[in-house]
Structures are given as C-alpha cells and as structure tokens.
Amino acid sequence: MVRLFFGFIGRRGFGLVDASADFFREISGLYYLTRSTLYCTFIEPLKGKPNKWGPVWTQMEEVGVKSSTIVFLVSFLIGVILAFQSAHQLNRLGALEFVGALVGVAILRELGPLMTALVMAGRVGAAFTAEMGTMKVSDEVLALETMALDPVKFLITPRFLALLIMLPCLTIMADLMGIFGGFLIGVTTLGIDPVVYVNNSLDAMEIKDVVTGLIKSGVFAVIIVMVGSYMAFIIEGGAEKVGQNTRTSVVVSMILVIVADLVFTSLFFFVF
Amino acid sequence: MIEIKNLKKSFGEGEKRLVVLDDFNAKMEKGQITSIIGGSGSGKSTVLKHLIGAYTPDSGEIWIDGEEVSQLKGEAANGVRKKFGIMFQSGALFNSLTVEDNVALPMREHTDLNESTIQIMVKMKLEMVGLRGAEHLKPAQLSGGMIKRIALARAIALDPKIVFYDEPSAGLDPISIGVIDKLIIGLSRKMGITSVVVTHEIPSAMRISDKIIMLFKGKIIASGSPEEIKNSNDPRVKQFIEGSPDGPIPFSKSQTDYGEELKEMNHF
Numbered sequence: 100m101v102r103l104f105f106g107f108i109g110r111r112g113f114g115l116v117d118a119s120a121d122f123f124r125e126i127s128g129l130y131y132l133t134r135s136t137l138y139c140t141f142i143e144p145l146k147g148k149p150n151k152w153g154p155v156w157t158q159m160e161e162v163g164v165k166s167s168t169i170v171f172l173v174s175f176l177i178g179v180i181l182a183f184q185s186a187h188q189l190n191r192l193g194a195l196e197f198v199g200a201l202v203g204v205a206i207l208r209e210l211g212p213l214m215t216a217l218v219m220a221g222r223v224g225a226a227f228t229a230e231m232g233t234m235k236v237s238d239e240v241l242a243l244e245t246m247a248l249d250p251v252k253f254l255i256t257p258r259f260l261a262l263l264i265m266l267p268c269l270t271i272m273a274d275l276m277g278i279f280g281g282f283l284i285g286v287t288t289l290g291i292d293p294v295v296y297v298n299n300s301l302d303a304m305e306i307k308d309v310v311t312g313l314i315k316s317g318v319f320a321v322i323i324v325m326v327g328s329y330m331a332f333i334i335e336g337g338a339e340k341v342g343q344n345t346r347t348s349v350v351v352s353m354i355l356v357i358v359a360d361l362v363f364t365s366l367f368f369f370v371f
Numbered sequence: 372m373i374e375i376k377n378l379k380k381s382f383g384e385g386e387k388r389l390v391v392l393d394d395f396n397a398k399m400e401k402g403q404i405t406s407i408i409g410g411s412g413s414g415k416s417t418v419l420k421h422l423i424g425a426y427t428p429d430s431g432e433i434w435i436d437g438e439e440v441s442q443l444k445g446e447a448a449n450g451v452r453k454k455f456g457i458m459f460q461s462g463a464l465f466n467s468l469t470v471e472d473n474v475a476l477p478m479r480e481h482t483d484l485n486e487s488t489i490q491i492m493v494k495m496k497l498e499m500v501g502l503r504g505a506e507h508l509k510p511a512q513l514s515g516g517m518i519k520r521i522a523l524a525r526a527i528a529l530d531p532k533i534v535f536y537d538e539p540s541a542g543l544d545p546i547s548i549g550v551i552d553k554l555i556i557g558l559s560r561k562m563g564i565t566s567v568v569v570t571h572e573i574p575s576a577m578r579i580s581d582k583i584i585m586l587f588k589g590k591i592i593a594s595g596s597p598e599e600i601k602n603s604n605d606p607r608v609k610q611f612i613e614g615s616p617d618g619p620i621p622f623s624k625s626q627t628d629y630g631e632e633l634k635e636m637n638h639f
Contacts, residue, residue: 230467233466234465234466237463237466238459238461238463239463239464239465241425241463242457242459242463242465244424244425245424245425245452245455245457246452246476246477246481247448247449247450247452247453247481248476248477248480
C-alpha cells in the first residue's frame with residue numbers, strides 16, 4: 100500500500116518534471132523563432148535584402164480588411180453593453196451622465212485592444228497555424244528550404260508585418276466603434292444630453308489612454324503571429340496534428356494575450 | 372557529380388535505436404541517371420534527405436560538385452541548394468499560387484530577370500513538360516500526373532546541374548509513368564543533367580537508369596546497370612524484382628520475436 104502510494108507520487112513527480120521540461124522547450128523554441136523572425140524582418144533589409152511588399156499587402160487584406168466587419172460588430176456591441184451595465188450603477192450614484200466617460204476610458208485603455216486581439220487570435224492565429232501547418236505536412240516548407248528560400252522570411256515575415264500594422268489600425272477603429280455604441284445608447288435609451296455626454300467623455304479620455312492601448316495591441320500582434328507560426332512549424336505528421344496544433348495555437352495565444360495585458364497594464368499603472 | 376562516402380544514420384536512442392543507413396557508399400556520375408531502389412523502410416528516402424540537406428549524417432561525407440556539403444548550414448547550404456532541383460513525391464507545389472507563380476518562384480527569388488523574361492521562361496519550362504496553357508490553374512485543379520510534371524518544371528526552373536526525383540512515378544497510371552520517364556531521360560540526355568531517382572517502381576527504374584543501387588535494411592545489396600541487376604543471383608534482389616511475397620525479405624517488419632512478445636504479455 101505504502102509502496103503503491105509512493106509509486107503514485109513518484110510517477111506524478113516525474114510526470115511533472117517531464118511536463119515542465121516540455122514547457123520550457125516550447126518557450127525556448129518560441130523565443131528562437133521570434134528572434135529569427137525579428138532578424139529577418141528588421142535586420143536583413145538593412146543588409147541589402149529588402150522585404151517584398153507584395154505578400155505583405157495580400158496578408159494585410161487577409162488579416163486586416165477582412166477582419167474589420169467582425170471587429171466592428173464585436174466592439175460596437177461591447178460599447179452598447181458597457182453603457183447599459185454601467186448606467187444602472189452610475190444612476191444610483193446620480194452620475195448617469197458619466198456613462199460616456201466610463202465607456203470611453205474602458206474601451207480605449209482595455210476593451211478595445213483586448214477584444215480586438217482575442218477576436219484576431221481566434222480568426223487569424225488559427226488560420227496561420229492551419230495554413231502553414233498544412234504546408235509543413237505536405238512538404239511545401241521543405242520545398243522552400245531546398246529552393247534556398249528561408250521559410251521564416253517567406254512565410255512568417257509577411258504575416259508578421261501585416262498583423263503588426265493592421266492590429267493597431269483595427270484597434271483604433273474598434274475604439275471608435277465602441278465609443279459610438281456607448282454614445283448611441285447614452286443619448287437614446289438613457290436619455291443623456293449629447294453635448295454633456297461628449298463633453299464628459301472628452302474630459303475623461305486622454306491621449307495616453309490611446310497610446311497605451313496601441314502599444315498593447317502591438318505586443319498582442321507579435322504574440323498572435325509568433326504562437327500561430329510556431330505551432331505550425333513544429334507539426335510533424337498528418338492532418339490530426341494540424342487540427343490539434345491549431346486548437347493549441349488559439350488557446351495559447353489567447354492566454355498569452357491576457358497575461359501580456361496584465362503585465363503591460365500593471366507596468367503602465369506604475370509608470371504613467 | 373555526386374559522391375557519398377560511408378554515410379551512417381540512425382534514429383532514436385538506446386534500445387529503440389534504429390539504424391537506417393549503414394555505411395552507404397555511392398557515386399552518381401555526371402549526366403547519368405542513378406536509381407536507388409528498395410522496399411519501404413529500406414532507407415532510400417533517407418539517402419535523398421541527406422543529399423538535399425534535410426538531414427545531417429551521424430558520420431560520413433557527401434560530395435556534390437567537388438564540395439563537402441553534409442555539414443553546411445545557412446548561406447553556404449543555400450549556395451549548394453541552388454545547384455540542384457528536386458521533385459517531391461507529393462509534388463509539394465504551393466497550393467496558394469498558380470502554376471505560373473509556382474514555376475516562376477525560384478526565378479523571381481534568385482535572379483534579377485524582369486517579369487516578361489520570367490514569363491517567357493515559365494512558358495518554355497511548361498512546354499518542356501507538355502503543359503503549356505495550364506499557367507493560370509491552381510494545383511488543386513490538376514491531376515496527380517500533371518502535378519508531378521509541374522513539380523518537374525519547377526525543379527528545372529533555374530537550369531540546375533542536378534535533379535533529385537523522389538518517387539516520381541508513385542501513384543500514377545502507366546501512361547503518366549511513361550511520360551515522366553521520358554521527361555527524366557530527355558532532361559538527362561539533352562541537357563546533361565545528373566539525375567538521382569528514388570523509386571520502388573522496378574519497370575520504370577529498369578527503363579530509365581544507367582545505374583541502379585538496391586538498398587535493403589540500410590545496406591547496399593546490389594549495384595550496377597539494369598542488366599546486371601536483372602541477372603543478379605542474390606535471392607533478395609530477385610525477390611524484389613519479381614515482387615514475390617515469399618523469400619528472404621520478410622513480410623513482417625517486427626524486430627522482436629513473436630513468441631517472446633506473446634509470452635511477455637502473459638505477465639499481466
């Protein structure tokens with residue numbers, strides 16, 4: 100009985116060691132891929148190997164323009180919901196006209212960047228892993244290598260640049276849509292005077308709210324692309340692995356986005 | 372010319388260690404077609420993966436065009452890779468690109484030719500494989516035989532001195548196999564391309580090869596002209612060529628004794 104118990108503990112212990120070894124292997128793999136992506140994207144052009152912008156434009160359309168509808172919808176609805184939710188509480192304090200301020204600051208600082216990133220992690224991160232993973236499985240990545248083309252430069256760099264540019268753009272638009280959603284509910288259902296609503300909003304919002312939001316969305320873009328690409332590049336085997344890794348990619352990038360959000364929010368809290 | 376000396380490769384560690392290539396030696400002469408044949412799991416694809424630099428050998432040397440390439444990395448490896456083309460078993464065409472873009476890709480990336488020249492060259496390569504007019508199709512719209520021919524067109528896009536073929540005729544109908552065989556012979560004879568073909572299609576290998584190397588469990592068991600292979604007295608070679616299920620090459624791939632394994636299961 101005792102032996103069994105310790106055997107169980109022992110196995111669990113070794114399982115834990117294995118799991119943490121796996122975890123650190125993944126982390127270091129992700130780190131090396133990120134490093135070579137940054138090198139390919141920003142350092143190599145300086146050494147006379149310019150990036151080709153054609154694929155970047157294609158990817159910008161794919162990840163940016165085609166995601167705008169869903170991002171607009173989500174952020175508009177978030178604005179509406181936020182206005183409704185805060186109205187009740189603020190009304191009890193007799194501060195109903197500050198709904199605009201609350202909605203504006205919450206969207207700019209937090210919900211705009213975060214919701215956009217989460218939507219994009221699901222929409223774009225999954226697509227990256229599935230697409231590049233299928234290429235890996237069907238030898239296309241190996242074909243690139245044998246043609247003396249760097250898969251990182253050829254596949255990841257365009258996606259990296261595209262999302263790095265488009266995610267902040269989408270975030271700005273999401274901010275506007277969210278604030279608009281709040282405004283719409285504020286002046287109609289809640290019956291706040293439009294001028295008072297706008298004045299209160301503008302008083303509360305600062306330019307640094309927008310800037311911190313954009314810095315965060317840049318970080319989120321790096322996370323989404325790198326996790327998506329890494330999960331694709333480690334695929335060995337067949338279609339089953341592509342499915343598994345696509346799922347893992349979305350889960351991991353969502354978690355990392357929220358962790359990064361926490362880190363940067365606390366950083367800004369103490370710095371600004 | 373390609374020369375492989377004492378190539379050794381194994382996968383796995385400890386008890387699970389599996390020796391895939393054991394002391395592989397071969398010489399592929401310039402302008403000739405060398406076929407590597409053998410059953411599945413004999414290590415023939417592993418030889419090819421070493422040649423294209425996807426694997427690093429445990430020991431041994433690979434000389435391509437007078438240069439030892441097995442340990443090269445990064446830019447140096449890319450320099451060697453530009454000398455050869457490879458036709459993958461699955462074709463490995465880029466599914467998101469049209470046929471024209473697929474064939475043009477190596478030229479666009481590695482040369483400074485202008486777009487109209489590239490388009491003319493793409494047309495020439497497609498004409499060579501008999502598929503001029505398919506420029507604007509996507510790989511998903513092509514048949515298996517067509518995909519392999521486009522893959523061949525892409526492999527020769529930069530006019531390489533060496534072309535590697537991985538199972539060029541696997542899964543094709545007899546006519547498509549004939550077409551591919553004719554293309555391989557034509558390229559080698561007309562343009563002096565050194566060809567290395569990895570295949571298990573014996574009739575096709577007999578037709579096209581100047582030299583055949585037969586592998587069994589990571590070792591060369593026969594090497595010579597198609598005639599010599601055909602007349603070989605080695606029972607393993609005979610069995611493989613005749614395709615008979617009974618013979619010295621076992622049907623079962625298991626490495627442990629069947630009875631022992633069953634007995635061990637009784638312990639539970």
